[in-house]
Amino acid sequence: MLAASLPPEDRPTGSATEQLATVVTHVAVNAEYRHLVLHAIPPAIDAAPGQFFQLLCPALPGAAPFLRRPMSIYGVDPAAREVAFLYKVTGAGTSGLATLTPGDTLNIVGPLGRGFVLDPAWRSIIAVGRGAGLATLAPLAQLAHKHGVAITAILSARRPDLVVSDPVFRRCGADVTIVTDAEGTSGPIHIERLLRRLIADERCDAFFTCGSARLLAVQQRLAREFDLAGQVALEQQMACGLGMCFCCVRDFNVGGTVVRKRVCWDGPVFDLMGATP
Amino acid sequence: MLAASLPPEDRPTGSATEQLATVVTHVAVNAEYRHLVLHAIPPAIDAAPGQFFQLLCPALPGAAPFLRRPMSIYGVDPAAREVAFLYKVTGAGTSGLATLTPGDTLNIVGPLGRGFVLDPAWRSIIAVGRGAGLATLAPLAQLAHKHGVAITAILSARRPDLVVSDPVFRRCGADVTIVTDAEGTSGPIHIERLLRRLIADERCDAFFTCGSARLLAVQQRLAREFDLAGQVALEQQMACGLGMCFCCVRDFNVGGTVVRKRVCWDGPVFDLMGATP
């Protein structure tokens, strides 16, 4: 297996650090999302697809985000010493984040957690994402591309203008299908139809998904039916990001029994079948 | 009597307000003091000599001043709608204040407290100040000048380069004597000698002082000996600045008995003889 990130127990001291990164560029990609590129040093720039950072977001007057904010990497460029994030402005933390301008510094902790795992034996995989989940899946496309694994992407959003990271997928040679609520193409039935066709065409050795519980359910059903592998990147509120506080737990189905796992530590990427709604 | 500010009980609603003033200029006048000029609206610009404002100082990263900071006016210009402060950078609050640049806004509450009272019958008065006290006394020179009262100023500081507001006194036609620790001219014995000469020359109908307990004591002694009037501007830590919290009390000698008064409310300017060390 090709695991770009280490399992929790094997992560040595220094595999994650707290550092002050410098803003290189920071632009709005649409009405809701912003693309933040930071200049950083290792190990940050060695982050693997699916891993995340804990960001110490600047405070807006009045609303100071006390805790760090988890954000998965949108991409890294070790040569340029850059790590990128693509985020949606939601509340206090991300609104503060949105105030950063080039030259400002941002305190980041990472890379953290367990990322996507790619099996070189796979010939083609499918990435199904929605909303911010598209940001999390983008670096997976690059990893697949690097290892010659073909990738088909189904990118879901409320409106066409809110779709993000499709350029990244295309650059990686992905076959991209965009579905939106506005066009009535994002419903689970339609998605299932698309997926069944791809499976029939033998273009699905594994599912990779993030950002939608409904789409997760569809893929779990199909994975069971066709005995396919898969991985899902999950989100949960986090305080420490290092497996210490147990505020980010979720229930997982492990061989029939429900087990509580820490998203920040055992994940955020988990086996597709274990995830529960 | 010429009281430019009202006694506590007669201050009507609106005699003080909370407002966002805009920084016009803000320059360092020497190694320790900064001169801050704000553009404001009434009643701020009608502040009387000896009155003060409560400033909501900006926070430096790490050290946020929770309470407001009291600062007496250095001068007002109703025509230009300006109010000025001259302050020494001391700790969290004034350090935050020092970060303000022209165009920034500062939340100020005032004018507050009871200022200097001038008796037109006086022909000449003496102002004895030290350190930040020189800032507090400066507007008195303007008041005296306006009412044709001659003023002699003895300005004390650690070093000649730390003397402030002497230009203001000179502009008001004051006879200015500068005494400093560096030159060994600021000791109480020397000051007393200067004052006795001025009294002999009939240039002292009243003492006005601020910033030194030792010099206060000298003037109290002389005022008693020669039966002279006098006023002192006092400082004390303040939370509310409006006579509500009783954290700014000091002991005063009122006809032989010790009475506790609120510096923010009954002062900051008090009768010279009542003040206790």
Place this chain on the structure above:
Amino acid sequence: MTDLSVRIGALTLANPVMPASGTFAEGLAQVVDLNRLGALVTKTITRELREGNPLPRVAETHDGMLNSIGIPSKGVPYFLEHTLPTLARWTPPLVVSVSAPTVEGFAELAAMMSVPGVDAIEANISCPNIEEDGRAFAMRATSTASVMRALRGATRLPLWAKLTPNTGDIAEVAAAAEAEGADALVVANTILGMSIDLATFRPRLGNVMGGLSGPAIKPIVMRLVYQCARRVRVPVIGCGGIATANDAAEYMLAGATAVQVGTATFLHPGAMIEIIDGLAAFCTGRNIRHVAGLTGAMQREEADEAEVEWVGA
């Protein structure tokens, strides 16, 4: 238009916002129109003349302040001759905060204060009881009961009990106060704290320990209000770190019928006025006709609370 009026026992307030004792005096009238407030509350007065505590009396903390003002008091005659007439210039109901070191002293003072112009008595029982070597009356249900019983016998005026957050038995204390005739509970006074100056190694307060107030204590006092409101039927007046209309609304959802604002007024003299206007806007925005509708309106399933709570781990 939202109806902002609230009822505190027999007393109806035009709105639920009033100053906290010891953080208000006529000086505020310089900056705001006091007639807009729901009520006026005096600094606690005592029968004996008091100097108050040594200086320094205040210190800054993270999002809060410590104070050890104490209760400087000019005594009863001065209060009746000067303070009362001064505050009588404004229309809101006048609440007089009283305190004494003994049960009997409390009762006597309450009786002396039951004069025309005084609309309610707030008993600051968060103060030391010399009959229990300095432990505050409100630390225990028993001492709370005895002092409230005496107070109830001493005055016909609406009687509020101001509780201390420093007890581990807030619900029992609240129940005791209600049982002995309190018409309302003010929750709460300051939380005992301290701070040391690292430059001098000396305490930042002349009194070493002092009361913490301001935003820092809001989650703690909100919990106390919630615990009291669940236990008693009389109105609870929330007091602790309220600086905005949102803070006030949050307290009301937790069970408060009205709120008192203290430290916030030091930072923004107009804070109470902004809170009153903000509460009206808060209700309008949610089609809530009567601000009283917020009281105890927090939504929760019983499941929210475990039988035996392991709170905060």
Place this chain on the structure above:
Amino acid sequence: MTDLSVRIGALTLANPVMPASGTFAEGLAQVVDLNRLGALVTKTITRELREGNPLPRVAETHDGMLNSIGIPSKGVPYFLEHTLPTLARWTPPLVVSVSAPTVEGFAELAAMMSVPGVDAIEANISCPNIEEDGRAFAMRATSTASVMRALRGATRLPLWAKLTPNTGDIAEVAAAAEAEGADALVVANTILGMSIDLATFRPRLGNVMGGLSGPAIKPIVMRLVYQCARRVRVPVIGCGGIATANDAAEYMLAGATAVQVGTATFLHPGAMIEIIDGLAAFCTGRNIRHVAGLTGAMQREEADEAEVEWVGA
């Protein structure tokens, strides 16, 4: 070079800085060298398997956070087989935090934990005692005494008692713990609080109430440490809102022999290391040879404290 070592009863720590229970796990080793810490302290474990509380489990407040994690526990066998060997990879003394709903349960668990590799037991008696319908053991001196007596009888290991700040009798509780054989007191656990989401009118914590931690509580817990240190002879370990070396020094001046750091590590994983280095610098800058010299070194005249205090008015 400052000597940073401190003695906690029989145990000598290389420095006075250690993690607070429930805010530390091996994951921190990714970011910092755990061998630099004065000690390691585990999340509280219980004998029975526990799920912990409903989500959400944390909420942000002014300069602090609320948590209602509860005590998720995989039980004793898992701890002995997995957690213990994992933490054994590092050199600092290992302190195991235990809790139980009954006196007997506490004693049994302490006995089971008294195995090689464990250097001290921290009894988290800030937890609900089902024999006193959910009131935490450390709320009362009596229940504290009975649980500590049982614990003392059950283990030979150094025994620390972790107290709750929610009691009104901290000094009595501290004295009771010392009298029954506690080798040190950890002061304190989180302060009970709550918060409500104004968008949903629902509590911000699945458990409604939770524990407040972080800088906001520092002045309060510092006062508790001061009150305990004045009352007992055993070392007091300060814990509450410590984020910097200055905070740690302030706690030591108030009477703490060592400190625990919790929430600060969430915001800055390297916080404890910075505090250790900062304490050394703090002492060097003041020609203090031994950091232990800071303990209780606050300067004060007796006059500072009034006979009967009117703290916080």
